[in-house]
Amino acid sequence: MAGATDLPAALVVVGASHRSAPAALRDRLFVADADAPAFLRRLCAQGLGEALVLSTCDRVEVHAIHADAAAAAAAIGTALAERAALDPGALAPQLYVRAGVEALRHVFAVAAALDSQIVGEPQVLGQLKAAHRLAGAAGALGPRLETVLQAAYGAAKRVRSETAIGERPVSMAAAACQVARDIHGDLAEATALLLGDGEMGELIAGQLHAAGLRRLLVAAPVAARAAALAERLDCHTVPWAELAARLADAEIVVAGLGGRSYVISAEMLADALRRRRRRPMFLVDAAVPGDVDPAVDALDEAFRYDLDALERVALDGRDRRAEAAAEAAAIVEDAVASFVRSRSERAAVPTIAALRAHFERIRREVLDAGAAEPAEELTRRLVNRLLHDPSEALRDVAAGADAAADRQRAEQLIRRLFRLDTDLED
Numbered sequence: 001m002a003g004a005t006d007l008p009a010a011l012v013v014v015g016a017s018h019r020s021a022p023a024a025l026r027d028r029l030f031v032a033d034a035d036a037p038a039f040l041r042r043l044c045a046q047g048l049g050e051a052l053v054l055s056t057c058d059r060v061e062v063h064a065i066h067a068d069a070a071a072a073a074a075a076i077g078t079a080l081a082e083r084a085a086l087d088p089g090a091l092a093p094q095l096y097v098r099a100g101v102e103a104l105r106h107v108f109a110v111a112a113a114l115d116s117q118i119v120g121e122p123q124v125l126g127q128l129k130a131a132h133r134l135a136g137a138a139g140a141l142g143p144r145l146e147t148v149l150q151a152a153y154g155a156a157k158r159v160r161s162e163t164a165i166g167e168r169p170v171s172m173a174a175a176a177c178q179v180a181r182d183i184h185g186d187l188a189e190a191t192a193l194l195l196g197d198g199e200m201g202e203l204i205a206g207q208l209h210a211a212g213l214r215r216l217l218v219a220a221p222v223a224a225r226a227a228a229l230a231e232r233l234d235c236h237t238v239p240w241a242e243l244a245a246r247l248a249d250a251e252i253v254v255a256g257l258g259g260r261s262y263v264i265s266a267e268m269l270a271d272a273l274r275r276r277r278r279r280p281m282f283l284v285d286a287a288v289p290g291d292v293d294p295a296v297d298a299l300d301e302a303f304r305y306d307l308d309a310l311e312r313v314a315l316d317g318r319d320r321r322a323e324a325a326a327e328a329a330a331i332v333e334d335a336v337a338s339f340v341r342s343r344s345e346r347a348a349v350p351t352i353a354a355l356r357a358h359f360e361r362i363r364r365e366v367l368d369a370g371a372a373e374p375a376e377e378l379t380r381r382l383v384n385r386l387l388h389d390p391s392e393a394l395r396d397v398a399a400g401a402d403a404a405a406d407r408q409r410a411e412q413l414i415r416r417l418f419r420l421d422t423d424l425e426d
Contacts, residue, residue, distance in 0.1 A: 006144070007065075007104075007144055008100055008104040008148070008340060008343065010065045010066060010144065011064075011107070011145075011148055012063075012064050012069050012072040012073060012076070012097070012098070012103055013061055013062070013064075013096075013097070013103040013107060014062050014064075014073050014076040014077060014080070014097050014098075015054075015059055015080075015095060015096060016029055016059065016061070016080075016096070017058055017060075017061065017115065018058045018059065018117050019115075020095070021095075026059070026060055028085070028086070029060040030060055031053050031055040031060060033134060036053055036055075036138065037134070037137070037138040039053055039079065040052070040134075040138045040140040041138065041140075042079050042082075046079070047066065047071070047072075048064045048072060048075060048076070048140075049065070049140070050065035050140065050142035050144055050145040051063065051145070052064075052131045052132060052135035052149075053134075053135075054127065054128055056127050058117055059110075062076045062080070063107060063149075064076065064145070065144045069100070073099075077091060077095055101340060104148065104336055104340070105332065105333075105336050107148060107149075108151070108155045108156075108332045108335055108336055109329075110152075111125055111155060112125075112155055112156045112159040112165075112332055113156075113159075114159075114328055119165065119321055119325050120165035120324065120328075128152070151335065151339050155332055155335035155336075159328040159331050159332065162331060163324040163327045163331070164320060164321075164324045172200070172307060172310040172311055172313075173203045173206075173207040174207060174317070175310045175314045175317065176208070176284050176305070177204075177207050177211045178313065178317075179282060179303070179305060179310075180211075180252055181211070183280055183282045184251050184252070184282065187212045188212045188213070190213060190252055191216075191251055192213055192217070192251070192252040192254060193216075193238065193246070193247070193253050194217070194218045194219070194229070194233075194254045194256070195255040195257055195263060195264075195291060196221075196255065196256040196257035197218075197220055197225050197226075197229040198286060198287060199256075200286040200307070201256025201284075201286045201287070202232075202233070202256070204254050204286060205218075205233060208254075216233060216235040216236075217236055217237070217238045217246070217249070218233065218236075218237055218238070219237065219238040219239070219243055221240050221257075223237075223239070223240070243263075244268050244271070247269070247271075247272040248272040248276050250281065251279075251280075252281070252282045252283075252284070253281065253282070253283045254286060255285050255287055255290075256287050256291070257287050258287035258288055259287075259291065262290070262292060262293040263292070264283070264293065264296070265295075265296075266296045266298070269293075269296045269302055270299055273299060273300075273301055278300070278301050279301065280301040280302070280303060281301065281302055282303045282305075283296065283302065283304045285304060285305065286306075286307060292306075359386060362386060363382060365385070366378060366381050366382045393410075394411075397410045
């Protein structure tokens with residue numbers, strides 16, 4: 001069993017992500033939550049007592065603790081190959097293996113969403129924490145992996161609080177949510193009306209719901225299509241014939257029909273705004289050709305965004321995230337260096353304690369042997385005793401096969417330990 005101070009050397013990460021493997025392979029490797037306990041028990045049987053499996057649409061990877069990185073990688077690769085019903089040799093080239101500090105850097109980057117398809121997306125941190133809980137429930141979590149994960153969460157928190165990496169939207173659906181918040185604030189009190197069952201419109205409606213929208217209505221010229229869409233989105237329908245009358249109920253309108261004529265005219269929207277007592281409306285025209293007459297732009301309190309406008313918002317968000325990602329990478333690197341330094345300092349504690357005990361033993365022996373001697377003689381004997389073993393060791397090094405290089409390294413270490421160069425300067 002590896003010791004308690006062997007981090008990060010004992011950390012191993014093996015997996016496949018959007019950077020290394022196609023979606024078809026990741027789908028075959030995918031480990032559902034219900035299957036995770038059995039998969040982790042399989043790893044435990046191979047000697048990996050501390051492990052978790054992170055399985056998302058972007059990646060399937062195992063984080064584990066083991067003294068032998070090569071043996072751990074082989075065991076994990078075999079378990080993943082069995083999962084995908086593939087030969088381990090065929091799968092191996094499509095898996096990445098990280099060990100030691102590189103594994104630590106990888107885990108920190110994943111937690112901070114720097115290794116995601118959409119840099120800065122917050123979901124991956126929640127997914128990692130869920131994998132953490134599953135590993136704990138399965139009895140596959142130990143103190144060393146726990147230490148790594150807590151440090152990764154700390155790095156992710158720093159990235160979120162010290163950079164703007166998650167502040168701007170990078171997709172058109174996310175951009176629509178951002179603009180909706182800018183106009184209406186808390187979406188929990190807003191009502192959205194989705195027109196038609198186009199893919200982009202449905203995607204935006206789903207994003208609004210994820211952002212806190214509680215009330216969604218759908219309408220379509222064909223009642224059966226509206227009913228099917230309402231079932232998918234778990235919401236209510238509005239009869240198409242009542243569209244003009246019900247338009248005033250909505251703070252947000254998402255239009256995705258793409259017919260040959262405008263569904264919402266300037267006159268229709270002006271009437272809705274009058275009935276809303278000039279409270280603003282946000283209109284997302286997600287159709288090609290458009291469903292909302294551009295003439296509505298002349299109306300106060302009407303905010304129309306088509307796909308081109310949303311794309312500009314998203315592109316601005318991507319540019320800003322790219323800038324923030326560089327800052328985030330520096331934070332992750334600093335967190336990795338801090339973790340490595342703290343573990344190295346802890347690893348030195350037993351040696352320092354042993355050195356103190358050794359010096360104390362010699363001090364007591366010198367005092368016991370010469371209690372009646374003058375202080376000057378006692379201190380001279382103490383210094384001689386303390387220097388005896390290091391002096392002999394240095395002579396042995398100087399007499400070795402690679403004497404010059406070994407002696408130079410030993411002398412440099414001694415000078416550093418006892419600050420001899422500083423004494424000479426004084």
